[in-house]
Every structure is written in structure tokens, then in C-alpha cells.
Amino acid sequence: MAARVLVGVKRVIDYAVKVRVKPDNTGVVTDGVKHSMNPFCEIAVEEAVKLKEKQLVKEVVAVSCGPQQVQETIRTALAMGADRGIHVEVSGKDYDALGPLQVSKIMAALAKKEEANLIILGKQAIDDDCNQTGQMTAALLDWPQGTFASEVVLEGDKLKVVREVDGGLETVKLDMPAVVTADLRLNTPRYATLPNIMKAKKKKISVVKPGDLGVDVASRLEVLRVEEPPQRKAGVKVETVEDLVSKLKEGGRI
Amino acid sequence: MFRKVLQSCARTGLRFQGTKASPASSSARAAQGGFSFELTDQQKEFQELARKFAREEIIPAASNYDKSGEYPFPLIKRVWELGLMNSHIPDSCGGMGLGIFDACLITEELAYGCTGVQTAIEANSLGQMPVIIAGTDMQKKKYLGRMTEEPLMCAYCVTEPGAGSDVAGIKTWAEKKGNEYIINGQKMWITNGGKANWYFLLARTDADSKSPAGKAFTGFIVDADTPGIQLGRKEMNMGQRCSDTRGITFEDVRVPAENVLIGEGAGFKVAMGAFDKTRPPVAAGATGLAQRALDEATKYSMERKTFGRFLAEHQAIAFLLAEMAMKVELARMAYQRSAWEVDEGRRNTFYASIAKAFAGDIANQVASDAVQIFGGNGFNSEYPVEKLMRDAKIYQIYEGTAQIQRLIISREHLAKYKN
Numbered sequence: 001m002a003a004r005v006l007v008g009v010k011r012v013i014d015y016a017v018k019v020r021v022k023p024d025n026t027g028v029v030t031d032g033v034k035h036s037m038n039p040f041c042e043i044a045v046e047e048a049v050k051l052k053e054k055q056l057v058k059e060v061v062a063v064s065c066g067p068q069q070v071q072e073t074i075r076t077a078l079a080m081g082a083d084r085g086i087h088v089e090v091s092g093k094d095y096d097a098l099g100p101l102q103v104s105k106i107m108a109a110l111a112k113k114e115e116a117n118l119i120i121l122g123k124q125a126i127d128d129d130c131n132q133t134g135q136m137t138a139a140l141l142d143w144p145q146g147t148f149a150s151e152v153v154l155e156g157d158k159l160k161v162v163r164e165v166d167g168g169l170e171t172v173k174l175d176m177p178a179v180v181t182a183d184l185r186l187n188t189p190r191y192a193t194l195p196n197i198m199k200a201k202k203k204k205i206s207v208v209k210p211g212d213l214g215v216d217v218a219s220r221l222e223v224l225r226v227e228e229p230p231q232r233k234a235g236v237k238v239e240t241v242e243d244l245v246s247k248l249k250e251g252g253r254i
Numbered sequence: 255m256f257r258k259v260l261q262s263c264a265r266t267g268l269r270f271q272g273t274k275a276s277p278a279s280s281s282a283r284a285a286q287g288g289f290s291f292e293l294t295d296q297q298k299e300f301q302e303l304a305r306k307f308a309r310e311e312i313i314p315a316a317s318n319y320d321k322s323g324e325y326p327f328p329l330i331k332r333v334w335e336l337g338l339m340n341s342h343i344p345d346s347c348g349g350m351g352l353g354i355f356d357a358c359l360i361t362e363e364l365a366y367g368c369t370g371v372q373t374a375i376e377a378n379s380l381g382q383m384p385v386i387i388a389g390t391d392m393q394k395k396k397y398l399g400r401m402t403e404e405p406l407m408c409a410y411c412v413t414e415p416g417a418g419s420d421v422a423g424i425k426t427w428a429e430k431k432g433n434e435y436i437i438n439g440q441k442m443w444i445t446n447g448g449k450a451n452w453y454f455l456l457a458r459t460d461a462d463s464k465s466p467a468g469k470a471f472t473g474f475i476v477d478a479d480t481p482g483i484q485l486g487r488k489e490m491n492m493g494q495r496c497s498d499t500r501g502i503t504f505e506d507v508r509v510p511a512e513n514v515l516i517g518e519g520a521g522f523k524v525a526m527g528a529f530d531k532t533r534p535p536v537a538a539g540a541t542g543l544a545q546r547a548l549d550e551a552t553k554y555s556m557e558r559k560t561f562g563r564f565l566a567e568h569q570a571i572a573f574l575l576a577e578m579a580m581k582v583e584l585a586r587m588a589y590q591r592s593a594w595e596v597d598e599g600r601r602n603t604f605y606a607s608i609a610k611a612f613a614g615d616i617a618n619q620v621a622s623d624a625v626q627i628f629g630g631n632g633f634n635s636e637y638p639v640e641k642l643m644r645d646a647k648i649y650q651i652y653e654g655t656a657q658i659q660r661l662i663i664s665r666e667h668l669a670k671y672k673n
Contacts, residue, residue: 193336193337194337
């Protein structure tokens with residue numbers, strides 16, 4: 001019986017918001033913009049809570065890295081059924097530079113500290129689309145990984161994961177402890193009910209710093225420039241197929 | 255450039271929340287007390303939950319329910335499961351004991367989705383309110399407790415075919431016989447009439463026609479399965495068509511004396527007292543409808559072109575939208591004030607009537623203007639705004655007509671100047 005599940009939840013710009021690039025091209029506008037929990041993280045939380053409801057795990061701990069505002073995201077996880085939260089405090093320039101390598105180091109350190117035997121993450125975040133944190137976390141811990149999960153079955157101390165891959169579905173069996181990343185069709189996340197939102201206020205969120213976990217969050221990447229994709233140019237209408245072929249030849253397309 | 259900014263706001267599909275002041279400074283000011291428009295984190299989460307539900311589950315289903323008139327029970331059941339309903343029920347009866355302000359936040363968001371669905375839900379609050387404010391512990395446990403155990407509906411039975419605004423003119427008669435009352439009469443336009451598990455009923459108990467209203471009526475809790483209750487047909491109305499509205503006939507209906515609220519003769523006060531708590535949410539519902547109309551019209555005006563420019567770039571349309579926005583903002587502030595007043599423990603009649611009167615009137619104006627902005631398309635049932643215009647009308651009629659509200663407001667207003 002798995003004792004503890006760690007679920008990583010990331011606070012990202014809401015999926016419905018039109019993202020705008022900052023005038024100085026250093027990043028995107030986040031001030032005053034609606035943020036919410038990364039949709040794949042919601043699916044991860046839902047899976048963890050489902051495991052708890054089936055009594056296959058004892059405790060679900062929601063983790064988020066960032067400034068004070070990420071506590072809202074942790075609260076959402078608590079309202080969905082997580083038992084407690086851990087806020088890893090990272091702010092300012094460190095937060096701007098925070099990426100999968102740093103987060104996976106933090107998750108690995110927390111997994112050891114909290115004696116977790118299962119980590120469930122979203123497959124990727126909708127802001128950077130990195131799709132790396134789960135894989136890196138497993139590598140740092142030397143744990144097996146089941147990524148792009150569309151089905152997770154806990155059988156004793158083994159985890160059966162059905163993965164969505166390019167060729168179709170692949171089923172793998174992992175020894176616990178393990179890392180799973182959630183894909184779209186794993187489940188449909190529940191709404192937090194009003195009573196659960198109220199109960200979540202009483203659940204504990206502990207705050208730690210990366211330094212306390214022995215993690216160095218310095219980044220090895222430097223963002224040079226952020227730009228919008230080029231504007232779509234108008235097309236050209238042609239009269240005959242011959243014209244079409246010659247235009248394609250001219251443009252070097254064929 | 256201006257257009258780009260507008261488009262980016264509208265495409266969120268959600269209401270633009272507005273830039274937040276840095277959390278530290280506004281909470282520091284709030285801690286000092288004094289006027290504040292800030293919602294608590296919990297209130298924001300409630301609002302977010304209701305908003306998400308309305309957009310994901312109510313809006314897609316609303317048009318079908320409007321066309322068929324079918325009671326939206328699956329939606330109501332979901333609302334009940336999420337705890338968005340029956341919020342006023344005290345926690346001693348299994349409820350959440352939330353204040354009127356929190357209820358209003360939720361109501362506005364659900365009404366944004368469909369006011370027909372919202373009215374069916376709101377009728378529960380109206381029916382329960384007399385029991386909440388005047389019920390004994392036993393009555394509360396019995397009739398409110400069951401509402402939190404399963405998704406049941408209740409109804410507020412006061413209006414009659416011959417008396418709506420003139421509540422003191424109702425004729426339904428309750429005759430005391432031993433340990434029971436025998437009730438005879440006819441009620442009309444009862445929301446949830448055909449779906450209720452129990453009714454709050456107002457009937458006359460004093461035969462003396464000169465007796466003042468404050469003594470002549472009694473409030474009863476009546477189980478809907480009591481023999482002698484005959485439901486009329488579901489009425490086909492102009493708007494909010496999925497809400498169940500019926501006439502109900504009471505023929506020698508026997509109600510135990512233990513179901514009387516407070517005591518014989520106290521009914522009028524109980525029935526009217528409920529309104530101070532239910533008018534703010536009704537105003538919130540009208541505001542939700544108005545906000546929806548404003549959003550739909552704004553989005554359309556940024557997509558539709560005429561004379562070579564977007565509608566929104568023509569000053570006539572932009573001014574129309576500006577006035578619609580003014581009205582929505584003011585209606586919101588009005589209902590929030592009235593809800594806040596009653597939650598603070600003060601008599602809020604003046605503010606509640608202002609909120610309800612204003613929100614009802616502007617909902618109609620804004621919905622009509624929205625149809626206007628859509629032009630010919632607005633008149634058509636394939637576009638969402640004609641439904642809003644039909645749904646809006648009842649907000650000037652139920653829960654106290656626009657005229658009754660003005661009576662109340664003038665009375666309260668003049669009373670302030672008399673001393």
C-alpha cells in the first residue's frame with residue numbers, strides 16, 4: 001500500500017487567455033492576467049485523489065514552486081481532495097528562470113524527505129510545453145517512469161501504466177516507487193465542491209526554500225528573446241493548374 | 255492597436271478581472287477596516303467554481319431547455335452536488351450557513367448561464383427563507399435537513415390568481431380544527447410548484463376583514479403530498495421557460511398545527527421578512543443576465559463589420575455599450591451593498607429594494623440593447639440574445655414588482671426625513 005503520493009501543480013496563465021509578448025521582448029505579460037492550475041496538473045491531482053478514494057494510497061501532498069501566489073494553486077488542489085500542501089518558495093529572477101531541471105531537483109529532494117513512493121505530474125505545462133520535469137525527476141531519483149499515462153492501475157507494489165505513444169497504446173509495468181505523468185485522457189478532473197473549498201482552508205500548506213532542500217536553482221539557460229509568431233501573409237489565387245505548378249516551382253517548393 | 259487590446263480581452267471568453275493591486279498593499283488597507291470592494295480568497299473561489307460550472311455545463315444546455323421547457327433537473331442536481339445550492343441553510347441542519355453576499359456571488363454567475371435554471375434554484379431559497387428566519391429547531395431540522403440530504407425542491411406559495419402585489423388581499427383560508435388547520439384556496443404562478451417536496455404557504459386565519467395584515471395571516475409549512483393539493487398545468491411563459499410555474503388548488507388540505515411558523519397571525523411578517531434576504535440574490539440574478547447580454551453584444555460588435563469598420567468602432571455602438579456597462583456595474587454595486595448590509599445584521603429593506611428595482615430595470619434595457627446591437631441576427635433564435643430579452647422581463651415583476659419596489663423605496667426614503 002503506497003503511503004504517500006506527491007503531486008506537482010504549476011500555476012500558469014489560464015488556457016483561455018490570449019497571451020501577449022512584453023514590449024521589451026523578454027517574456028510574456030503576466031501582470032493582471034488570469035492564472036490557474038495547469039490543466040495536466042489538474043488531471044494529475046484527480047488521479048491521486050482517485051487513488052486515495054480507492055484506499056490505495058494514504059496521503060496526497062500537493063507541491064508547487066514559485067512566489068506567494070502559487071498558494072492559490074495549492075489550495076485548488078486541496079479543494080479537490082489533496083491532504084496537505086508544500087509551497088517551495090522561489091521568487092523574482094529565480095522564478096523567471098525556474099525550469100524543469102530545477103523543479104525536478106526540488107521534486108526529487110522532496111520525494112526523499114517526505115518518503116513518497118509515487119510522484120504524479122502533468123505531462124507538460126501549457127506555458128513552456130517542456131515535457132521534461134517528470135522524466136528528469138525519475139532520472140534523478142533513479143525511479144522508473146510511466147509518461148503520457150492514459151490509464152494507471154496500482155496492483156500491490158507494482159504500477160501498470162498504459163501510455164499514449166505515437167504508434168498507439170503501450171502498456172508498461174513499473175516497480176514502485178515510480179513517477180507517472182498524466183496525459184489528457186487519464187481522467188476528467190472534478191469540480192471542487194463548495195464544502196470542499198471551505199474545508200481546504202483548514203488544510204496545512206508548509207513553506208520551504210530550495211536551499212532548505214539542498215537544491216541550487218541557478219539556471220543554465222538564458223532567454224535571449226521572446227517574439228510573437230510571424231503574422232500570416234495573404235495567399236495568392238491562381239487561375240489554372242499550370243499556374244499553380246509554376247508558382248510552386250518558382251517558390252522552390254517542388 | 256486599440257482594437258488589438260480589446261480583442262485580447264474579449265477572446266478570454268471570461269469577464270476581464272481587472273488588474274490586481276499588489277496583494278500586500280490592499281490587504282494591509284483592508285486590515286485597517288473601512289470601505290472595501292475586495293472579495294476574500296474563499297469568495298473568489300466560490301465565484302470561480304460557479305463561473306466555471308455556468309460556462310461549462312449551463313450555457314451549452316440552456317437553449318435546449320428554453321425550447322423544450324423541460325425542467326432542468328440534471329443541471330439542478332449537479333448544482334446541488336457541488337454545494338452551490340441551499341447555501342443559506344444553517345450548518346446545524348447540514349447546510350453551509352453562508353451569508354447573503356456569498357449566495358449573491360454564486361447566483362450572479364449561475365444566472366449568467368441561464369436565468370431559467372437560476373430561478374428554479376432561487377425558488378428554493380425563497381421557500382426556505384421563512385423557515386430559516388422563523389422556524390423552530392424541530393421545523394428547521396425536519397424541512398431544511400432533508401434539502402441537504404437529497405436534491406429536493408421547495409416553493410413559496412403566496413400569490414393567488416386575484417392577488418399578487420396586494421398580499422393582504424389573498425383569500426386562501428385556513429380554518430383551525432382541533433390540532434389541525436384545514437386549508438382551502440388557490441395559488442398561482444408558484445415557481446417549482448410541480449416539483450416541490452414542500453411549500454411555504456400563506457393563508458388567512460382571521461375572519462374579521464377589518465383585522466390588520468399584521469394579524470390576519472398565518473404561515474404554514476405544507477408537505478406537497480398532502481391529500482387535497484391539486485397541481486395545475488405547467489404554464490408556458492415568455493421567458494425562463496424551463497422553470498416550472500403552476501397554479502395550485504388547495505381543497506380541504508389538512509396541515510398539523512406544529513407546522514405553523516411562529517404562531518397564528520404572524521404570517522405576514524414572516525412572508526415579508528423573507529424578502530430582505532431574497533431580493534439581493536434576485537438582483538444578482540438580473541445582473542448576471544445583464545452581464546451576459548453585455549458580453550455577447552460586445553463580442554459580436556468586435557466581429558461584425560459595417561460600412562468598412564467593426565461595429566465597436568462606430569461611436570453609436572460604442573456609446574450604447576458604454577451605457578450598458580455603466581448599468582451593469584451599478585447594478586452589481588447595488589446588490590452587493592444590500593447583501594452586505596443584511597449580513598452585517600442591519601435592516602436592509604431600502605438597499606434591497608433599490609437593488610432589485612434597479613437591476614430588474616437595467617436587465618431589460620441591457621438585453622434589449624444587446625438585441626439591437628446584433629441587429630436582425632439578434633431577433634433570431636439561433637443567436638443567444640433574444641432569449642435574454644425574453645428572460646429579463648420577469649425581473650420587473652416577480653419578487654415585488656418594479657412599482658411595489660418604488661413604493662417601498664419612497665416610504666423608506668421619506669421616513670428618513672420625517673425625524
